[in-house]
Amino acid sequence: MADFEVPELEEIPVVPHIKEGAMSHSSPFISKEQFQEPLGFPGELVPNWEEKVYEKMDDLRKRYRSFQVYLDSCVKCGACTDKCHYYLGTSDPKNMPVARQDLLRKVYRRKFTFAGKYFPKLVGAVDMDKDILDEWYSYFHQCSQCRRCSVYCPYGIDTAEISMAAREIMDSVGVGQKYCNEIIGKVFKIGNNLGLPQPALVDTLEGLEEEVEEDTEVAVKFPLDVKGADILLVTPSADFFAEPHVDGLIGYAKVFHETGASWTMSSIASEAGNFGMFIGSYENMRKIARRVRTAALELGVKRIVFGECGHAWRVAYSFLNTLAGPWDFLDPRYPVPQHICEYTYDAIQAGQLTFDKSENDWRTMTFHDSCNVARASRMGPKPGGQFDIPRAVIKAVCNNYVDMPAETIKEGTFCCGGGGGLLTDDLMEIRVKGAKPRAEALKQVTENNGVTHMAAICAICKSQFTKVLPYYGFTMDQIVSVHQLVSDAIVLTKKDSDQAKSESDSDE
Amino acid sequence: MTVLSIFFALLFYAATAIFVIGLARKIMQYARTPAPLKIPTTPAPVTQTGVVLRMAREVVLFASLFKSNKWTWLFGWMFHLALLLAFFRHLRYTIHPDGVFGFMWPLINNPIVLAFGQYAAFAMLLGLIGLFGRRIFVDRVRYISAPSDYLMLILLFAIAGTGTLMSFVEHTDIVQLKAFVLGLITFNWQNMPADALVILHLGLVAFLMIIFPISKLLHAPGLFFSPTRNQVDNPREKRHISAWGQAIDDAEANKA
Numbered sequence: 001m002a003d004f005e006v007p008e009l010e011e012i013p014v015v016p017h018i019k020e021g022a023m024s025h026s027s028p029f030i031s032k033e034q035f036q037e038p039l040g041f042p043g044e045l046v047p048n049w050e051e052k053v054y055e056k057m058d059d060l061r062k063r064y065r066s067f068q069v070y071l072d073s074c075v076k077c078g079a080c081t082d083k084c085h086y087y088l089g090t091s092d093p094k095n096m097p098v099a100r101q102d103l104l105r106k107v108y109r110r111k112f113t114f115a116g117k118y119f120p121k122l123v124g125a126v127d128m129d130k131d132i133l134d135e136w137y138s139y140f141h142q143c144s145q146c147r148r149c150s151v152y153c154p155y156g157i158d159t160a161e162i163s164m165a166a167r168e169i170m171d172s173v174g175v176g177q178k179y180c181n182e183i184i185g186k187v188f189k190i191g192n193n194l195g196l197p198q199p200a201l202v203d204t205l206e207g208l209e210e211e212v213e214e215d216t217e218v219a220v221k222f223p224l225d226v227k228g229a230d231i232l233l234v235t236p237s238a239d240f241f242a243e244p245h246v247d248g249l250i251g252y253a254k255v256f257h258e259t260g261a262s263w264t265m266s267s268i269a270s271e272a273g274n275f276g277m278f279i280g281s282y283e284n285m286r287k288i289a290r291r292v293r294t295a296a297l298e299l300g301v302k303r304i305v306f307g308e309c310g311h312a313w314r315v316a317y318s319f320l321n322t323l324a325g326p327w328d329f330l331d332p333r334y335p336v337p338q339h340i341c342e343y344t345y346d347a348i349q350a351g352q353l354t355f356d357k358s359e360n361d362w363r364t365m366t367f368h369d370s371c372n373v374a375r376a377s378r379m380g381p382k383p384g385g386q387f388d389i390p391r392a393v394i395k396a397v398c399n400n401y402v403d404m405p406a407e408t409i410k411e412g413t414f415c416c417g418g419g420g421g422l423l424t425d426d427l428m429e430i431r432v433k434g435a436k437p438r439a440e441a442l443k444q445v446t447e448n449n450g451v452t453h454m455a456a457i458c459a460i461c462k463s464q465f466t467k468v469l470p471y472y473g474f475t476m477d478q479i480v481s482v483h484q485l486v487s488d489a490i491v492l493t494k495k496d497s498d499q500a501k502s503e504s505d506s507d508e
Numbered sequence: 509m510t511v512l513s514i515f516f517a518l519l520f521y522a523a524t525a526i527f528v529i530g531l532a533r534k535i536m537q538y539a540r541t542p543a544p545l546k547i548p549t550t551p552a553p554v555t556q557t558g559v560v561l562r563m564a565r566e567v568v569l570f571a572s573l574f575k576s577n578k579w580t581w582l583f584g585w586m587f588h589l590a591l592l593l594a595f596f597r598h599l600r601y602t603i604h605p606d607g608v609f610g611f612m613w614p615l616i617n618n619p620i621v622l623a624f625g626q627y628a629a630f631a632m633l634l635g636l637i638g639l640f641g642r643r644i645f646v647d648r649v650r651y652i653s654a655p656s657d658y659l660m661l662i663l664l665f666a667i668a669g670t671g672t673l674m675s676f677v678e679h680t681d682i683v684q685l686k687a688f689v690l691g692l693i694t695f696n697w698q699n700m701p702a703d704a705l706v707i708l709h710l711g712l713v714a715f716l717m718i719i720f721p722i723s724k725l726l727h728a729p730g731l732f733f734s735p736t737r738n739q740v741d742n743p744r745e746k747r748h749i750s751a752w753g754q755a756i757d758d759a760e761a762n763k764a
Contacts, residue, residue: 015648018647018648018651063750064544065542065733066543066547066734068538069538069735072534072730073726073727073734075727076649077573078577078642079576079577081648082577093652096648096651096652099651099652113722115719115722121655122654123654123656124655124656150549150736151549152573153572154566154570154573154584158547158549161547283756317744318546319545320743321744322747322748322749322753325747335744337744375550377550382554383554
């Protein structure tokens with residue numbers, strides 16, 4: 001099945017001994033000129049690129065406090081060395097967060113610090129050269145920017161910040177990653193990562209309406225580009241057809257239906273994901289984020305709700321106000337944006353939803369905390385709401401629920417192995433190996449507690465797990481969307497879809 | 509004045525200047541560099557008071573390191589706590605109870621410092637040995653260690669070691685030493701004792717002060733400026749925007 005060795009799952013996860021160079025052959029496809037230019041990057045390695053690398057590094061350390069402070073502060077204590085899922089899965093020491101950072105830090109030290117300029121050997125400082133650039137390209141694409149290391153660092157050093165900076169530096173000298181940059185180009189041109197144009201979306205959504213009506217005999221709507229709707233739903237484009245994502249989308253639609261909400265999706269902002277973050281580019285991330293603003297203004301909505309997605313929710317929760325705010329034209333009674341889990345949770349609390357939990361009795365559930373939801377965002381008013389609210393939603397619709405081992409969930413959760421721009425076939429080996437810690441935790445509750453399914457709230461997690469968990473003996477349908485569970489248990493009490501269109505029309 | 513005393517007097521003025529100015533420049537650099545995005549590691553406090561408490565847990569208890577690795581935490585925390593106690597213990601050589609800084613005397617003359625200040629040296633040495641051992645015996649930590657990482661531990665060990673020897677084995681003329689230190693502070697220079705241990709001890713301390721602003725010892729101010737630890741988790745409630753982020757917005761607005 002694979003042209004690399006799939007790791008054996010271990011009973012009690014052990015920290016492996018280092019194996020130098022174990023993953024040095026892993027590198028994603030390099031972006032071509034046609035994918036670089038729409039993002040404002042050179043099409044190929046520029047002349048005099050070493051100088052340009054230093055210039056960009058200098059620019060970034062003046063613009064990002066995190067970058068400057070984190071390059072200076074590491075004491076090499078080793079606290080992070082056994083925390084990265086890619087290290088645990090590959091044993092390659094350059095996948096230890098500190099060693100990954102050091103690929104860049106050693107160049108920073110050589111150019112920008114006294115010790116590195118005059119005593120390079122003493123502090124391990126080196127000049128930039130092609131070998132180092134290749135190593136950057138390889139290992140900064142073996143980081144999913146999941147922030148697990150930052151939880152355990154005594155100074156809060158976040159390797160994601162260094163990875164993003166490294167990718168931005170590489171892009172600025174013409175060395176970009178094809179997967180991310182091609183996708184960002186599609187978002188600019190068409191509106192979403194998958195390149196689904198508006199007519200295709202209309203088709204897909206009509207198909208879903210028919211399917212749900214056939215299934216439930218209730219006309220649940222999937223509105224697109226409806227002016228004057230109250231709620232704009234921004235969801236990852238995988239939700240439109242990938243499995244199990246689309247079952248989640250059906251779940252959102254049923255919840256909106258039952259709460260009588262007037263809602264719409266947008267063909268301009270038909271993508272929640274924001275790959276601008278993966279490549280560390282504020283400018284590109286901002287441009288992608290502002291599509292949501294444009295859509296909200298054009299459609300005249302009052303609220304914005306994001307669908308199930310991890311890194312997308314980080315950009316939405318933490319950065320959307322910065323990049324595309326202020327949101328003073330929306331209804332001030334609601335946070336901007338809200339997560340679909342917050343919306344459903346509030347509806348449950350308000351008694352607006354009826355469930356038949358026995359519909360899910362054939363499943364015993366566990367929940368995978370998506371890395372960027374867990375460590376880079378929040379839901380609800382209280383810290384930790386990002387752990388409690390999705391669990392509360394699952395438990396409201398399922399009778400059988402078991403958590404995975406405590407050190408592998410919540411703030412200590414393991415990334416699925418496919419985040420941060422790694423969800424591409426040319427990185428399959430690192431994706432499979434990076435999923436090992438999560439697979440081990442899942443195996444434990446499968447064997448000890450009879451867990452049958454794992455729910456996720458991220459499009460990348462869902463795509464990654466359906467693809468890689470089979471390498472470890474699971475089946476792809478064991479991964480479900482949180483709102484798929486909601487969808488299966490919800491009792492549709494309103495026979496007609498009161499889209500409340502007439503209400504919102506009268507507002508105009 | 510002996511040549512040795514003059515040399516050490518000048519050395520300490522220079523070391524102090526480098527330490528203070530170097531550190532101040534770094535702190536200013538950190539303070540002035542914008543943090544354009546909200547990146548606290550969550551769950552994070554939602555109020556400023558909460559952030560102060562989170563930072564206090566990190567500074568006083570090394571909370572994140574405790575989560576990570578109990579051995580590293582034990583050795584590291586033991587070393588730093590002992591260093592703090594030893595620092596207070598050393599204040600007695602720099603303060604005259606009737607002098608300008610006499611109001612600080614209770615910091616020194618209290619049961620905790622009196623009882624533990626001297627013995628803290630052993631905790632310090634033990635902590636350093638533990639950290640050194642991890643660097644040698646844990647393959648992951650050995651892989652990430654540069655020569656400077658070992659030398660830093662050796663430097664601290666030598667400082668603590670010479671101090672311990674003076675405290676428990678080979679006393680120096682402490683009255684003369686205090687006169688020398690107070691002389692430095694009041695610009696009324698006095699001779700220092702010419703023992704090998706005190707020369708080594710003070711020389712290494714001066715060296716540590718000099719390398720502080722150009723080494724990984726910057727982790728001390730760095731922690732306070734770490735955005736993952738010092739930011740309030742309120743991006744939806746309050747718009748966070750940097751000057752350069754605003755400039756991008758403004759440029760676009762002007763174009764439109």
